[in-house]
Amino acid sequence: MGRKIIDIPLGSQHISLLEPIKFRFACENEKIVDVSSDVGFVHRGIEKACTTKFAYDAVPYVVARICGLCAITHSLAYTTAAESLLEGVVTRRAKYLRMLLVELDRIHSHMLCLSHTAENAGFEAMFMRIMGDRESVMDIQERITGNRVQFDYVSIGGVNRDITTDIEKEIRKTLAFIREKTHGYLEEFTTNWSLSLKFKGVGVLTLDEAYRYNAIGPLARAAGLATDVRSETDYLPYNEIGYEMRVGEGGDIYSRNIVRLFEILNSITMCENILGGLPEGEIQTKMKGKPTGEALVRLEAPRGELMYYIRGEGKAMLSRVRIKTPTFASIPAFIEVFKGSEYADAPAILASFDPCMSCTAK
Amino acid sequence: MWYSVKKAFTNLLSPPQTIDYPATPIKRVERYRGLIEYGEEHCIYCLKCEKACPPGAILFTHTDTPTENPKNKKSLAYDYNPHLCIYCGECVRACPKPNEALWQSEKKPGIGVKEDRVNERWFEVEGRKGS
Amino acid sequence: MKKIETTLESVVSDLTAFYDYKVWEFLTLNGVAIDEGTTEIQWIFSRYGAIDDVVIYYAPVKNSETVPSVVDLIPSAIISQREIVDMFGITVENSEKGLYLDEDSLSAPLATCRI
Numbered sequence: 001m002g003r004k005i006i007d008i009p010l011g012s013q014h015i016s017l018l019e020p021i022k023f024r025f026a027c028e029n030e031k032i033v034d035v036s037s038d039v040g041f042v043h044r045g046i047e048k049a050c051t052t053k054f055a056y057d058a059v060p061y062v063v064a065r066i067c068g069l070c071a072i073t074h075s076l077a078y079t080t081a082a083e084s085l086l087e088g089v090v091t092r093r094a095k096y097l098r099m100l101l102v103e104l105d106r107i108h109s110h111m112l113c114l115s116h117t118a119e120n121a122g123f124e125a126m127f128m129r130i131m132g133d134r135e136s137v138m139d140i141q142e143r144i145t146g147n148r149v150q151f152d153y154v155s156i157g158g159v160n161r162d163i164t165t166d167i168e169k170e171i172r173k174t175l176a177f178i179r180e181k182t183h184g185y186l187e188e189f190t191t192n193w194s195l196s197l198k199f200k201g202v203g204v205l206t207l208d209e210a211y212r213y214n215a216i217g218p219l220a221r222a223a224g225l226a227t228d229v230r231s232e233t234d235y236l237p238y239n240e241i242g243y244e245m246r247v248g249e250g251g252d253i254y255s256r257n258i259v260r261l262f263e264i265l266n267s268i269t270m271c272e273n274i275l276g277g278l279p280e281g282e283i284q285t286k287m288k289g290k291p292t293g294e295a296l297v298r299l300e301a302p303r304g305e306l307m308y309y310i311r312g313e314g315k316a317m318l319s320r321v322r323i324k325t326p327t328f329a330s331i332p333a334f335i336e337v338f339k340g341s342e343y344a345d346a347p348a349i350l351a352s353f354d355p356c357m358s359c360t361a362k
Numbered sequence: 363m364w365y366s367v368k369k370a371f372t373n374l375l376s377p378p379q380t381i382d383y384p385a386t387p388i389k390r391v392e393r394y395r396g397l398i399e400y401g402e403e404h405c406i407y408c409l410k411c412e413k414a415c416p417p418g419a420i421l422f423t424h425t426d427t428p429t430e431n432p433k434n435k436k437s438l439a440y441d442y443n444p445h446l447c448i449y450c451g452e453c454v455r456a457c458p459k460p461n462e463a464l465w466q467s468e469k470k471p472g473i474g475v476k477e478d479r480v481n482e483r484w485f486e487v488e489g490r491k492g493s
Numbered sequence: 494m495k496k497i498e499t500t501l502e503s504v505v506s507d508l509t510a511f512y513d514y515k516v517w518e519f520l521t522l523n524g525v526a527i528d529e530g531t532t533e534i535q536w537i538f539s540r541y542g543a544i545d546d547v548v549i550y551y552a553p554v555k556n557s558e559t560v561p562s563v564v565d566l567i568p569s570a571i572i573s574q575r576e577i578v579d580m581f582g583i584t585v586e587n588s589e590k591g592l593y594l595d596e597d598s599l600s601a602p603l604a605t606c607r608i
Binding site: 038039040043045047048051211212213214216225226227231232233234295296298305307309311319320322324328329331332333361 | 514518519537541542543547567568571572580591593
Binding site for chain 2: 054057058061062125128129132135139142143145146147150152155160161184187188191192193284
């Protein structure tokens with residue numbers, strides 16, 4: 001009798017999925033031997049809308065609606081690109097406030113991912129606890145921007161709101177609370193067998209595969225590939241606020257969790273440094289003119305590298321907006337990780353990638 | 363592992379994360395981004411807010427019964443759709459007289475029900491604008 | 494940002510000579526509609542660990558031409574090749590339609606030039 005290969009789908013609706021994505025696994029017994037993916041379930045044509053329906057100064061608000069979790073990174077990457085075409089200079093205070101929001105966004109996005117990883121290990125209580133603690137980060141974001149999810153905080157020329165001493169105090173309090181909690185999670189994720197032993201050696205992406213398939217973000221850093229756009233660009237002064245790259249080893253789910261936990265701790269430190277050294281000045285500078293030329297901006301979103309390419313012809317509408325989202329670029333790497341894994345591990349592996357389908361299909 | 367066990371027992375005695383809604387009201391933060399409000403008597407009809415609004419939720423259309431504001435030379439009327447608005451505040455930042463002619467309040471919009479003809483009314487406004 | 498012009502015939506050999514997978518990260522494949530019937534295809538790379546070192550290889554493509562696939566060299570290019578096929582309605586070797594768009598959707602939404 002020859003080898004029997006069975007096709008098993010995961011998605012587009014599945015209990016472990018937050019958003020629609022479909023994988024079709026070709027399995028031999030329990031082992032996955034081949035994978036095909038379908039990612040376009042939530043395609044909304046945002047790239048087209050940005051060039052036909054909305055003028056360049058309204059686009060930051062359009063691209064923010066690609067994804068709720070990464071709203072701030074999308075609008076920030078776009079505005080940075082547009083500002084470079086308009087040749088405007090943003091004040092240092094505005095840059096610091098932008099970094100503050102991006103880092104807060106990273107903290108709560110990583111917490112969401114960790115909670116889902118815990119849930120997929122069968123550890124429901126941990127999921128509830130992390131999600132409960134995550135709410136405090138959302139609260140301070142609401143205090144800063146006036147809204148809980150859609151921040152609409154960054155606009156061309158700077159940021160829309162300033163922070164007051166009251167808010168600063170509240171942020172410091174919440175950051176201290178989250179730091180204490182994160183140390184607790186670190187303890188839990190390294191010593192609790194459901195989260196440590198169970199995840200070691202599962203869903204491995206080797207360093208060579210990470211290079212070959214251009215893995216990005218925590219997925220790459222967990223495999224030992226030292227790439228982070230925060231250290232590869234200079235329009236946001238990350239070197240001034242104590243950014244440290246954390247590179248893991250092993251490239252398995254466990255390693256990805258640990259990288260994310262340390263990134264949360266680093267982001268907390270960075271937020272505190274931002275508050276400590278917040279420069280004085282205006283938060284908005286007026287920018288005039290119409291975007292002409294082309295610009296390419298990369299920004300480290302919570303899930304990895306986000307790239308915006310825009311081209312303007314001196315008119316109110318841009319002629320091209322290209323958005324490369326982190327999950328979209330990582331899908332070939334995802335597929336590589338699935339090959340050779342057990343089918344039963346697939347939901348846990350998928351959750352550890354922290355996929356964002358709204359970003360992918362845009 | 364012991365940390366988890368300890369945590370499991372302390373969790374039994376800790377209060378829940380959720381609030382007792384609707385008995386306990388939801389805490390509304392200060393400077394919450396709410397409805398855009400308009401003070402007609404201070405408006406100078408520069409139409410900057412209309413131009414700045416990303417979704418086009420503010421429209422000035424021609425009317426036969428204009429207000430008595432001397433600045434309103436083209437007999438325009440202000441229309442605002444709270445259900446289209448994204449509450450970003452671009453219009454207030456564009457306004458030459460913020461806090462007098464246009465400001466962002468902390469009020470919430472009402473629920474858009476069929477009886478209010480939310481959509482139909484707005485399509486009529488947009489139709490007037492287009493013609 | 495450095496832009497290097499190439500042609501469809503020479504792109505595979507150019508990229509083979511250029512691309513070292515431990516030095517360059519392949520960002521994405523991009524298309525820009527130039528005028529009716531012509532699209533500029535860009536292969537975008539960035540250097541690991543260097544500040545803003547981005548290299549773009551680009552080639553103008555007529556809609557009747559077939560773009561060669563670079564998947565043998567850069568495996569992760571497959572997903573962006575499929576996106577370009579959907580969005581611009583051009584043909585790329587070994588890249589099938591249907592990543593985002595269904596059979597009955599509008600075809601090639603980004604192909605029309607607005608300038």
